[in-house]
Amino acid sequence: MKKNLKFAALVVSAGLIMASCEGPMGPVGEDGPKGDKGDPGTTLGCAECHNSSSPMSAFSAQWSESTHARGGNAAYANRAGCVQCHTSQGFLEYLAEGSTANISVPSNPMQINCATCHNIHDTYSDADWALTNPGAQTLEVKYAGADVIWDKGSSNQCAFCHQSRSVNPAPTVNGADFTIASNGTRIGPHHGPNTNLILGKTPFELPGEAHPTNNPHSTANGCVTCHMSTPYGYLAGGHNMGLMYDSHGTETLLKTGCTTCHTNATEIDGKVNALTADIEDKMGRLEAQLTEAGVYNPATGLAKAGTFKANAVLAYLNYNTVKEDRSNGLHNPGYIRTLLDNSIATMETLGFADPAK
Ligand code: HEC
Ligand code: HEC
Ligand code: HEC
Numbered sequence: 001m002k003k004n005l006k007f008a009a010l011v012v013s014a015g016l017i018m019a020s021c022e023g024p025m026g027p028v029g030e031d032g033p034k035g036d037k038g039d040p041g042t043t044l045g046c047a048e049c050h051n052s053s054s055p056m057s058a059f060s061a062q063w064s065e066s067t068h069a070r071g072g073n074a075a076y077a078n079r080a081g082c083v084q085c086h087t088s089q090g091f092l093e094y095l096a097e098g099s100t101a102n103i104s105v106p107s108n109p110m111q112i113n114c115a116t117c118h119n120i121h122d123t124y125s126d127a128d129w130a131l132t133n134p135g136a137q138t139l140e141v142k143y144a145g146a147d148v149i150w151d152k153g154s155s156n157q158c159a160f161c162h163q164s165r166s167v168n169p170a171p172t173v174n175g176a177d178f179t180i181a182s183n184g185t186r187i188g189p190h191h192g193p194n195t196n197l198i199l200g201k202t203p204f205e206l207p208g209e210a211h212p213t214n215n216p217h218s219t220a221n222g223c224v225t226c227h228m229s230t231p232y233g234y235l236a237g238g239h240n241m242g243l244m245y246d247s248h249g250t251e252t253l254l255k256t257g258c259t260t261c262h263t264n265a266t267e268i269d270g271k272v273n274a275l276t277a278d279i280e281d282k283m284g285r286l287e288a289q290l291t292e293a294g295v296y297n298p299a300t301g302l303a304k305a306g307t308f309k310a311n312a313v314l315a316y317l318n319y320n321t322v323k324e325d326r327s328n329g330l331h332n333p334g335y336i337r338t339l340l341d342n343s344i345a346t347m348e349t350l351g352f353a354d355p356a357k
């Protein structure tokens, strides 16, 4: 593929050979006519990507089946405060400006696509596969007063969008009673608190058992270890990035990212089922306590208006964080268990019995 570039270099050096054999200098002549614009020399790289052996078509097909392509929220969330994560244009404008303060709302909003994550059609060479946002990310929400950094290889790209949003104002542990101003409020970290949970640094921890600091699933390459592992057709892994696929009517988990560590592939389903059952049980108990306390409305799935003990609102925020993460505990099993156990115990001390007891 590189021979095209070498050809370009030859054309340029041929021009330089013309200058030689000088006589005495004559008078300065008039300016000549402007030359034409010439070949920009950029079209030469097209075939580095657009060729029959490139994986581009397969990746494109995987992406087309993904939530990034089909989720539809580039339309719904095409507003100030949302476009930086929900539209391709908004994310690229954020990268160009280095701030989310003044991002315009695009009139033709696009879902996350190849050009959101790669510098497509920038230099028109395969260097354009470089990621648009490769560096370490400082997350929006601090932990114990300190910045939280996500620096895990090619998954840094994911972290800017898949992180907790700040809750402001927020209750503090054992702090003053906290008022949730309106019914149906979406108070919480938003829909993608994945990075914060994987690092085990979420802001609403309650006192009780110590939170484990070791997460076997906080891998060196982060999200891509599991979500971009060897794909199952177009339906999961690779550039689909989802992990569940339908296999003849059965919801199936893609395990190609797991087996490097879990060498016994057949054991994985049993472990996942046990973890899922445990997390669902804890979530169910905490939900019952929060419902009784009047913080949570199970009919809407959202918070209720009222003034509550600060720790009860923190317990709700932990519930909401785990719910929105949607990994059923898998992103950080021990930490997520502790977050829920301490929330359940806290609700008990506030007088809301644990249904399991
Ligand atoms: C870094 C690899 C890369 C290079 C180099 C490259 N392209 Fe593309 N091109 C892409 C990708 C990725 C897409 C989007 C494919 C998709 O959405 O499935 C694309 C799409 C296109 C399309 C479809 C319309 C569009 O913009 O989505 C055209 C036409 C095109 N490229 C022409 C070119 C030409 C001409 C060149 C050379 C001047 C070139 N490309 C160089 C990667 C590349
Ligand atoms: C959400 C972000 C994201 C989107 C959208 C995305 N990619 Fe990627 N792509 C990545 C990441 C991250 C990697 C590196 C994966 C790894 O390290 O295993 C990658 C790797 C690649 C590679 C290998 C690059 C290399 O240097 O060898 C190609 C080719 C590629 N993507 C093509 C595409 C095409 C074509 C599309 C659109 C159909 C696309 N990508 C959309 C994030 C994305
Ligand atoms: C520019 C922001 C952005 C980046 C970068 C990004 N995502 Fe996403 N991701 C989203 C949004 C927004 C959605 C939901 C799309 C919708 O609903 O329209 C989503 C959806 C997903 C989903 C599907 C969730 C579901 O409910 O089906 C997975 C899995 C996912 N992303 C993983 C990743 C991974 C892994 C990376 C990095 C390789 C990544 N994302 C990079 C914004 C991003």
Ligand code: HEC
Residues within 6 Å of the ligand: 067, 073, 076, 077, 079, 080, 081, 082, 083, 084, 085, 086, 160, 161, 162, 163, 165, 190, 191, 192, 324, 325, 326
């Ligand atoms: C920091 C990045 C970020 C910002 C800012 C953001 N979102 Fe999201 N949003 C996401 C991600 C990532 C997902 C996908 C989560 C998933 O599917 O697991 C998502 C998902 C959603 C969903 C789908 C929820 C569902 O249950 O399927 C809606 C609706 C949504 N966002 C609306 C908004 C609105 C409205 C705003 C602005 C007020 C906004 N978002 C701001 C990252 C963001």
Ligand code: HEC
Residues within 6 Å of the ligand: 155, 158, 159, 162, 194, 195, 198, 217, 218, 219, 222, 223, 224, 225, 226, 227, 242, 243, 244, 257, 325, 326, 327, 328, 330, 331
């Ligand atoms: C150790 C493997 C692993 C790692 C690393 C990992 N995930 Fe997951 N993730 C999972 C599994 C397993 C699920 C549950 C799959 C399901 O139910 O759809 C999941 C679920 C999700 C979901 C919800 C998917 C859905 O369809 O509802 C999102 C979004 C997500 N992960 C994003 C991320 C992001 C972003 C990162 C990196 C910050 C990450 N994950 C790191 C394994 C992993």
Ligand code: HEC
Residues within 6 Å of the ligand: 216, 217, 219, 225, 226, 254, 255, 257, 258, 259, 260, 261, 262, 268, 271, 272, 273, 274, 275, 330, 333, 334
């Ligand atoms: C980087 C290595 C690594 C990867 C990749 C990995 N795991 Fe694990 N996982 C571990 C280790 C280590 C443990 C703790 C020992 C054990 O239970 O096997 C563990 C534990 C688990 C547990 C039990 C957690 C508990 O406390 O109940 C489940 C379930 C699990 N892994 C599922 C998965 C799935 C599904 C994937 C792929 C999507 C995956 N793992 C990928 C290393 C990994």
